[in-house]
Amino acid sequence: MHSTAPQHSVKLAQNSIAPELSIIVPTYNEKANVGELVRRLNLALGDIAWEVIFVDDNSPDRTYETVKQIASSDSRVRCIHRIGRRGLSGACIEGILSSAAPTVAVMDADLQHDESILPKMYEAIRNGADLVIGTRYSGEEASSQGLSPIRQWGSNLATGLARKFLHLDVSDPMSGFFMLPRTRVDAITSKLSDEGFKILLDIIASTPTRLKTVEIPYHFRQRVAGESKLDSLVTAEYLGLLCSKLSGGFLPIRFLMFLIVGATGIAVHLATLQVATHAFGLSFPSAQLTATLVAIAWNFILNNQLTYRDRRLKGIKFLFGMATFYAVCSLGTFANVGAASWLFEHEPNQIFAGLAGAILGAVFNYAASSALTWHK
Incomplete structure (x- = not known):
């Protein structure tokens, strides 16, 4: 008698739908937000085959436990629990590289990013865009009222410096909300820094060719719960990354x-x-x-x-x-x-x-x- 278990496993694998879009969400003390974010993603993404990968830096509030609990009843939810490693950029890179989906997006868990524009971003990628950025500063729907005055000043400074020294024609190079084909990241992984917060700038500056970029405006919401991963010092960190890129990566x-x-x-x-x-x-x-x-x-x-x-x-x-x-x-x-x-x-x-x-x-x-x- 032959066992039917292997055939059953193959049948399950064939019937499963591979994700077309992976959403990478770095977390640190976001326990109160992850469940609501999954609910909103489910409503926003409709017929798109998606998964969300939460990359948690061993949060003191044990965010990773909440994510794993959700994942136990929803196969689209995954958790990477990092021990002894910290940093938003590193978390994003690790999450992207763990995905097999052809398209990846990065967004925060604090509910400030508007998940309802994800279908528009995905459509732009399917229409040939190399990079789609959710921007707080361009278009009628854009709003940056969720930013503190210091972060608003820092964002304005960062945008001006990026345009002047790196010739980046984007309105929001400090955005943490963007989407791109995963192959774009695979091609430059060795050039990316796992330190700091400005992963988008790093991706743009590390790509040797000009990216076909689309910006989609959205309303930047107020934080609901948890603690911000960014503060007034992030502008100085941005300057460090900018100088590193201008030196060709010679200076860490x-x-x-x-x-x-x-x-x-x-x-x-x-x-x-x-x-x-x-x-x-x-x-x-x-x-x-x-x-x-x-x-x-x-x-x-x-x-x-x-x-x-x-x-x-x-x-x-x-x-x-x-x-x-x-x-x-x-x-x-x-x-x-x-x-x-x-x-x-x-x-x-x-x-x-x-x-x-x-x-x-x-x-x-x-x-x-x-x-x-x-x-x-």
């Missing part, structure tokens, strides 16, 4: 973010120096020491929040990390001054020697703090 995004934070630290140093000397009457050496200590603390806090957000230190690790960062910066100062002095003795050019010392100090601080303060 994290290093550029480290430099941007260091630039803000110079401003903090000078401001503290003025306050210490004029408001508190400290001598210059005392004021300089105070300003240096404050600037190092500022740089540590900002780097912990932004540059190394995927390795963010908390509790006792935060205090230990600050201590090691002070030690690293002290050694970096010696490297800076020592190298600059040696160069000046051999080539008495103050600007060249000073700049070389500063670069060496910055590289040392970045390498040492990555290895000691924010080591994996």
Whole structure:
């Protein structure tokens, strides 16, 4: 007697419908939103064969458990539960590469993106578009009222910089709501950065040919529940990605973010120096020491929040990390001054020697703090 189990399995596989569209949704503390998002996708997508892949970065609110519970009764819902990995861009890339659907979309779980335009986006892809962007800034239906004033300013700045330096003719390069053929991502996977939030800009800037792009306006809603994955620091992160792309990927995004934070630290140093000397009457050496200590603390806090957000230190690790960062910066100062002095003795050019010392100090601080303060 022959078993019918294999034949039954084959029949089930043949009868199943492969998804035409995969929607990638990165999540972090979105437990209250995922069920509602699945319901809305079901209403919006109609006859399109779709699946949704939630990529969760081990949310403290255990979002992944809610997703898995939904998936147990709906085969269109999948969950990737990431342990020890953080970052929206990395989550999006991982979700896209896990899909077998010919078309992929990326959207947030916070319900601010309007899922009702997904059929229009999908139709544009089927009509030959290489990339379809849901935009908050173009067309009669567009609205960005869900953005805070700081994020609105950051978005405007990002759009202007993208147009000027990367020649991107899109109204919303910081959009987190877009769709494209999966093969477009497959072709540039090795060029994409898994750090940060600006996956759309990374995809556009990493594609060697000009993409046929369609923008579809939508109403950007207010957040319903959960916590935002973006904040006012994301503009600085965007600048880091922009500079990395302009360097042809030679300079890592994290290093550029480290430099941007260091630039803000110079401003903090000078401001503290003025306050210490004029408001508190400290001598210059005392004021300089105070300003240096404050600037190092500022740089540590900002780097912990932004540059190394995927390795963010908390509790006792935060205090230990600050201590090691002070030690690293002290050694970096010696490297800076020592190298600059040696160069000046051999080539008495103050600007060249000073700049070389500063670069060496910055590289040392970045390498040492990555290895000691924010080591994996």
